[in-house]
Amino acid sequence: xxxxxxxxxxxxxxxxxxxxxxxxxxxxxxxxxxxxxxxxxxxxxxxxxxxxxxxxxxxxxxxxxxxxxxxxxxxxxxxxxxxxxxxxxxxxxxxxxxxxxxxxxxxxxxxxxxxxxxxxxxxxxxxxxxxxxxxxxxxxxxxxxxxxxxxxx
Numbered sequence: 672x673x674x675x676x677x678x679x680x681x682x683x684x685x686x687x688x689x690x691x692x693x694x695x696x697x698x699x700x701x702x703x704x705x706x707x708x709x710x711x712x713x714x715x716x717x718x719x720x721x722x723x724x725x726x727x728x729x730x731x732x733x734x735x736x737x738x739x740x741x742x743x744x745x746x747x748x749x750x751x752x753x754x755x756x757x758x759x760x761x762x763x764x765x766x767x768x769x770x771x772x773x774x775x776x777x778x779x780x781x782x783x784x785x786x787x788x789x790x791x792x793x794x795x796x797x798x799x800x801x802x803x804x805x806x807x808x809x810x811x812x813x814x815x816x817x818x819x820x821x822x823x824x
Contacts, residue, residue, distance in 0.1 A: 679798025687724020
């Protein structure tokens with residue numbers, strides 16, 4: 672099983688900080704215009720979200736794994752709800768490599784595997800170095816074409 676790049680933890684921690692800041696701003700607005708929220712409660716909630724977000728990011732990194740098996744891409748992930756996914760190569764429609772501005776800043780990319788069958792049936796593998804993402808994209812493409820040819824026979 673292959674793990675994600677360690678820098679993905681930083682991306683997830685930054686996302687947690689953003690959520691904590693947004694929650695803090697919402698609570699400040701509620702305090703200002705609706706209810707009187709004690710400052711200690713406000714700070715405690717925001718700090719709690721910040722700490723839980725950091726712990727969540729670290730734990731998610733520990734459990735997020737993927738592997739190319741003989742007939743499928745296999746993924747394990749999740750903290751509260753653990754999810755195991757097997758994506759048969761024969762179901763792969765196309766594969767994209769994506770990287771947003773924050774990912775680019777951290778030198779990370781994501782691979783998105785789109786599958787046949789259901790709407791929004793896609794699998795995302797975040798936190799990969801760009802070279803590894805491109806290699807994985809090419810490998811998945813080749814395996815999908817091979818499995819399609821094998822399935823047609």
